[in-house]
Amino acid sequence: MTQTASLPIRFALLGAGRMGVEHGLALVSLPEVQVVAVADPIEAAARKVARITRASKTYSDPLDAIHDPEVQAVIIVTPTSTHAALIEAAALAGKAIFCEKPVAADLAETERVMRIVEEQGVPFQIGFQRRYDASFVEAKERITAGEVGEIEQFAATGRDPAPPPLEYLKVSGGIFLDQAIHDLDIARFLVGEVKEVLAVGDAKVDPAIAQIGDADTTTVLLTFENGAQGVVQNSRRAVYGYDVRTEVFGSGGKLVMDATPKTPLLRYGGGQGREGVTSDHYHFFMDRFKDAYRAEIAAFVGALTEGRAPTPGTHDALESLRLALACTRSLKEGRSVRVQ
Amino acid sequence: MTQTASLPIRFALLGAGRMGVEHGLALVSLPEVQVVAVADPIEAAARKVARITRASKTYSDPLDAIHDPEVQAVIIVTPTSTHAALIEAAALAGKAIFCEKPVAADLAETERVMRIVEEQGVPFQIGFQRRYDASFVEAKERITAGEVGEIEQFAATGRDPAPPPLEYLKVSGGIFLDQAIHDLDIARFLVGEVKEVLAVGDAKVDPAIAQIGDADTTTVLLTFENGAQGVVQNSRRAVYGYDVRTEVFGSGGKLVMDATPKTPLLRYGGGQGREGVTSDHYHFFMDRFKDAYRAEIAAFVGALTEGRAPTPGTHDALESLRLALACTRSLKEGRSVRVQ
Amino acid sequence: MTQTASLPIRFALLGAGRMGVEHGLALVSLPEVQVVAVADPIEAAARKVARITRASKTYSDPLDAIHDPEVQAVIIVTPTSTHAALIEAAALAGKAIFCEKPVAADLAETERVMRIVEEQGVPFQIGFQRRYDASFVEAKERITAGEVGEIEQFAATGRDPAPPPLEYLKVSGGIFLDQAIHDLDIARFLVGEVKEVLAVGDAKVDPAIAQIGDADTTTVLLTFENGAQGVVQNSRRAVYGYDVRTEVFGSGGKLVMDATPKTPLLRYGGGQGREGVTSDHYHFFMDRFKDAYRAEIAAFVGALTEGRAPTPGTHDALESLRLALACTRSLKEGRSVRVQ
Amino acid sequence: MTQTASLPIRFALLGAGRMGVEHGLALVSLPEVQVVAVADPIEAAARKVARITRASKTYSDPLDAIHDPEVQAVIIVTPTSTHAALIEAAALAGKAIFCEKPVAADLAETERVMRIVEEQGVPFQIGFQRRYDASFVEAKERITAGEVGEIEQFAATGRDPAPPPLEYLKVSGGIFLDQAIHDLDIARFLVGEVKEVLAVGDAKVDPAIAQIGDADTTTVLLTFENGAQGVVQNSRRAVYGYDVRTEVFGSGGKLVMDATPKTPLLRYGGGQGREGVTSDHYHFFMDRFKDAYRAEIAAFVGALTEGRAPTPGTHDALESLRLALACTRSLKEGRSVRVQ
Known part of the structure; x- marks a missing residue:
């Protein structure tokens, strides 16, 4: 082109x-x-x-x-x-x-x-769609503008409603490459490169997942190059739906990216006549990130029409993978691993 | 066809x-x-x-x-x-x-x-897009399923960020036909037909609006055929954005349809280092009802492909207009008006 | 003294x-x-x-x-x-x-x-405790500071979980004097004096309430002296608990005083393993306004120790009653009533 | 007695x-x-x-x-x-x-x-007041009732608005004993005993804190006896106020204990006429846990009047300290520490 x-x-x-x-x-x-x-x-x-x-x-x-x-x-x-x-x-x-x-x-x-x-x-773009979700886009802008000050702590949670089929998991590269990589990529996007990771995890949802050498419930401690402390928790099963929450904390304040109810409808005492207020929750990633998937394709096309390099590109594809692989190694070896 | x-x-x-x-x-x-x-x-x-x-x-x-x-x-x-x-x-x-x-x-x-x-x-469909917004769709389902019991009270607020140009307003048919009709149509959709209205209103935003015989800030008291009591408040100007809130209350509970923040991002003390939590707000109707506009067209096409009559059709086009005109007359004449 | x-x-x-x-x-x-x-x-x-x-x-x-x-x-x-x-x-x-x-x-x-x-x-103080609730205190301060600009619309909802015993209702003075007076007093507190009211209402909760000449579900349209438009909706029965919501809207923005969950605990899919998020709700007025009851007594004592006149005093006791009585008359006579 | x-x-x-x-x-x-x-x-x-x-x-x-x-x-x-x-x-x-x-x-x-x-x-009771906060009380009940299923992940954040005076810090026992111990005690209360901890931390708020051998920003990875994974993040400085958030996740759902706004008042566009919604935030622990402090004393007195052993007692005083000391050691030695 x-x-x-x-x-x-x-x-x-x-x-x-x-x-x-x-x-x-x-x-x-x-x-x-x-x-x-x-x-x-x-x-x-x-x-x-x-x-x-x-x-x-x-x-x-x-x-x-x-x-x-x-x-x-x-x-x-x-x-x-x-x-x-x-x-x-x-x-x-x-x-x-x-x-x-x-x-x-x-x-x-x-x-x-x-x-x-x-x-x-x-031109090359890798599909980390969260970088095009409105909440992460705005978080990045605010961080860049200095609103959070020096970033000191990061916390991310990523939970799927249910594990994919075992056949898929066998070729998925494991939970860090397949699922946590989105949270890890956002950590890099918002905070910066990670120096060292320590991962724990096991198979709490399905013992068959342990048998194929994978985990379904994991927690990672991250140390960023800039000194910030981070944690990432993932699970393959959340009975209430798809759960992605991300928090960036610094000397100037805190940003929390967490889904509001999927449908802006609050039920008070609905049905059972009970006290209490209920709202719904996102079910799945395509639901939660529908607009982000559209926006990442629009951004790719925009980059092509304007002759700019699309982003995230080869560098992020490589570095987020490197980070996910470091988590995988840390979990396997039961020790801290430098991402280098 | x-x-x-x-x-x-x-x-x-x-x-x-x-x-x-x-x-x-x-x-x-x-x-x-x-x-x-x-x-x-x-x-x-x-x-x-x-x-x-x-x-x-x-x-x-x-x-x-x-x-x-x-x-x-x-x-x-x-x-x-x-x-x-x-x-x-x-x-x-x-x-x-x-x-x-x-x-x-x-x-x-x-x-x-x-x-x-x-x-x-x-086949004919009129563009009352709110009937295809997920929150109103679900509210209708829950009401029909009896979750709210007998409906006793209804309240709706509809506020635009700023009035349209005066040239537009002159041919708009007035605030009830142009703006409030969406809230009035939803009242009919969720609660039922209206028997009588009493409207008050004046021009608080721009005196020029009074000069063309229109109002920009109105409140309507509705009496529904089924005995429910309703209120609808509208304004042509809300400095914080586009504000649509609808509440249905009955013997079995309450439903509230109110926009969550447009972007699922909470800022704690951002920028100024102040205590406090801030989120954004919808700016405009196309923003708030983007998905509803898509859904109403999909529903029209779905009706055509399946040979069903689209909805809302000629009846609702006529009856919601009739209700809006009753409000206009009530405001002009300073008295209650039967919708008939 | x-x-x-x-x-x-x-x-x-x-x-x-x-x-x-x-x-x-x-x-x-x-x-x-x-x-x-x-x-x-x-x-x-x-x-x-x-x-x-x-x-x-x-x-x-x-x-x-x-x-x-x-x-x-x-x-x-x-x-x-x-x-x-x-x-x-x-x-x-x-x-x-x-x-x-x-x-x-x-x-x-x-x-x-x-x-x-x-x-x-x-020294005399009347027990309108809401004036000492932190949310109304702050709302008053912000309105006085001009943050809402010119007030244009007011809306209040007041719902009790269940009607009191009929014996009590018989001597209560009716729903406007007994229940709605708190919302009417707050309307006066936040917006100013009311010029005219139009009330509708009937007994939807219990027909025995109609037999004693009272209503249990009412809606009032208020016209304030300063031109603001207001609505107040009350009910004697809300299956989800005690429901007080107040909104003041003006040229500079909007204030909403509405209870957060009583307990700061969100349940995701709890118990039934269902998708959805649930919180609790206030049960009763003593629950919701516990701190306000403490604060009004502290304010009374503070006024005594400092030699100030306590507030709200004789004027507010009289004027809020006058407003409630105007609502009662309007409902009885089926027409607008000047509060004078 | x-x-x-x-x-x-x-x-x-x-x-x-x-x-x-x-x-x-x-x-x-x-x-x-x-x-x-x-x-x-x-x-x-x-x-x-x-x-x-x-x-x-x-x-x-x-x-x-x-x-x-x-x-x-x-x-x-x-x-x-x-x-x-x-x-x-x-x-x-x-x-x-x-x-x-x-x-x-x-x-x-x-x-x-x-x-x-x-x-x-x-009779002896130690002042872990959070155990008497309504949200943690209810969380404990729901966990005990099995609503969360098997607990798999725990996450707690505890941030003070500003560090105490250096003179106080010198004799405080360090951040884990002085501040984090509340989050660690709640971890034990809700999830169970902790087997092993790995702590990282440093002085990001004030270098003088490093000079006295303490940290002001810490992150701990917890491994519970029952296999649950936990993280606890603390900071001595949050510009937006006092920040305590606790999450328990399990096979049956998730509980989140996080403060709602201190005052139930939402401002839309207040003051600056800007788009956006703002609420306030708790300032300090006595503010956030005011009712819990009352409730723990009432519980102590209730135990005395009824001849029951108060709780939390000597065992929890000791075990939560042991856990905090393990965190201190882990941070000092840069390695995982068994709590035993």
Whole structure:
């Protein structure tokens, strides 16, 4: 692509699962975008998302979409294990790339592929969507403006309503790479790089998760380069829904990013005639971060149209993975680990 | 249109202003829809929305779009004064119709046009978007399920951040038709028909508003057919933003629909180092009801694809107008008015 | 009493019911106070409160306590029907007087007794405790400081958990004198005098309440002297507890006084494992206004020790009654009533 | 004292500083109590609290009050360094004892004194007032009732508005004994005993605090005996006020104990006419836990009158100290420490 893309930018959407639909809807809402192709081995899924995105072509092999000369940019939402190869192919083909996290579960492979992306000079964005959630965007602005003063403490909680299937967990890279990485990336985004981690954890939700060498309930103590102290708690099961709370505390005050009720409706004594006030809660990440998913795609397209480097890019893809891997090692080895 | 539309349904979007963009984005996110034409006297605006909706044709005259044989359904977001004539033309042309409120500022004209729509048997939906806001949808469900018991009291507040331009106000039909009608329609939606109203009001925000015979700050006492007591307060100016709060109270409890902070971020002592907790507030109606605008268009399309009558339809367009006009008369005459 | 009382001030507590205990606890927490006598026809009750207040004497007849030469000030929490006579006796005996509202259910009698109090020049305070609740105190300060600008709209809700016994209601003076008067007094306190009222209401909770000529569910439209518009809604039954919400809106912003959960504890999915967040709610007025009851007694004692006139005094006792009586007449006569 | 005390129970209040006033007000509100003496080396302070409590005697030496034959029970709110000696003297004199935390900064000394208390069989309660805060009381009940299921994660934050004077800090025993011990005690109260801790911390608020070998900003990772994971974060300085938040998460849900605004008043756009909603925040611990301080004294008196052992007693005094000391050691030695 040239510095500033001529419009519309022609996209291929690689992967037509749940996130393919989400990103397809994001793309089709942007007048600067034309989706020309959707790729998925399941033809019906590819066709469905093609209808949503008004794409005229479908492919069963994502590589064919990457090599379609009409295609200028790709959105990769295929299974995790295919990310690295598709990024590599797209970069070598000179296409702009948005890829869901992670690039790979392996640091060396991630480093190798990110290096290719950088060598090819193609625009690249990794899917840490929380960085585009309005609350984190505003928190970052306020921190940068000095409103929190020197950051002294950080605390994040991330809990899913229920664990994914065991088959998925087996190839997920473990709880830190698969789930906690979002909280760890936000820690880096808001506070800065982490020097050292100490992780504890075990399988409280399902013993089968222990048997595959993973944990479902973890707590990490973080020491940031700038001296701030941090904690991150994760769980694979919260009966009340999807729970993400983040707090940044410093010499100038505190910021708390925590979901309000999903629906702005308070029930007083509803139904049972009991005293008490009840509201609902977010159910799932796509629910809580719906607008953030739209905003990250809009930001990627905005960067392409304006010739800016998209963010978060190769550096953050690598460093947040490095941090998650340090947590994994700390938990395995039962000791503090330098992130370096 | 036949009972169940063959897909995609081919739409024309009449009006390419701010709401035209909004509804265009709603349409393009629906795979069941193909926008074939956008009409607006301002060509650049029409082209911009055509790009957004992937429409291939633009018209300067909305009647040409209505009569385009490809077009099966129309979204009318033109200036209020043109609504009645366009609805009439579209109905006579057999097109499905979604129209922003109001049909007309005049009861007789509204009755005449709604009768034509009914005679022609075309699907019709009026743009009372709050009925598709998640909090009101859930409130309606809970009320219907009996959770609130017998409804005894209703209270609604509706405040805009600032009055619209005087030129707009002169042709707006007055505060009850232009602004309060949304609160009055929700009163009917949640509680039932209103028997009698008593309105007070004057111009506290801008004396020029009094000079054109309108008010900017009003309070209405409602007596519902079912005996419930209601109050509705409106203002054209709230320095803190857009303020919509609705409460339904009954023998079984209370429901409160009030916006949570727009951004789920709490600041403790931010900036000034002061004690205290601050959050933001919604700024404007498009902000607060963004999802409701999407949902009402999706519901209209859903009704078309499934062969159901869309809602709210001709009856609600007429009855909510009748209620707003009773308020206007009550304020003018300084006495209680039967809605009949 | 002289201008500035010599310490401790010697009190008699007239009435040893529930509110007698409350006010007794307030008195005993003040080092400037010595409770010398408690009067109640039920001897066990008098003795119990004497123990609480460390009082050495008990009387069965409150007049004996009033005429006890040791007694300098009296707290009247006897049944409503006795207030006027006891105030009169205490005033004539030169004692400082704190009396629970109302002085009497009758305007002429209230005027007569208040005149005696003024003629005798004894300190007098009426028990509108909300004026000493921290939220209303702060609201008043902010309004006085101009933070709300010109007040344009007022809205108050007052709901009890359940109606009192019918025997009580028969002698209560009706819902406006007995219950709504607190909301009406706060309207006067925060906004100013009321020019005209229109009240609607009926018995939705218990038909027996209609049979005694009273209502249990009412809505009042208020027009203030300064042009502000107001609404007050009351109910004798709220299944979720005690519900007091007050809103003042003006050209500079809005203040909302509404109870937070009684207990600062949020339950997420508790018990049933369901999604959702639950908190508790205040149960009753003594619960919600516990600190205000303490504060009003402390303020009365503070006024005595510093030689200031206590507030709210005879004027507010009279004017808030006048307003409540105007509401009663409006409901009876089905028309607007000038408060004069 | 015999099993069930004859009433009133005669108390001496040892220490007439700020907490002496608080506990004096608590005592005087209880009809079962007679305060007979107040002891403080500052005579004016002793007399002031004697007036508040209606005590007839004052002592300059607390030992004289302990040995006053009229005195049956003592409240010890003298400087920390005197606690152990006074507890010992009171126990040997057979008096019931309520003592502010801590018994001593030293484990051996605490063990020795607690042994004496147990040997003498006198009632003893330690001042962990949070256990009597309504939110923690209810949390404990709900946890015991199984509403949270198996507890899996715990998180507590405790922040003071500003550090105490350096002179105080020098003899305070350090941040874990002086401040964090309240959060650590609540961890034990709600979750159970702690097996191992890892603490990090340094002086971010004031370098002088580092020079006296203490920290002002700390984070502790806790491993509970039952396998739950915990974190506790403390700071000596929060510009927005006094900040205590506690979260218990388990297989059945989550409980969050966090202060609502101190005053139930929301300001919308107040003063500056800006968009946004503001509430206030608790300033200090006596503010936030005012009712808990009253309730712990009432509970102590209730235990005495009913012949029950007060709680928390010698065991909790010792075990919460042991936990705080383990944190201190962990921070000093830079490694995990078993609490044992």
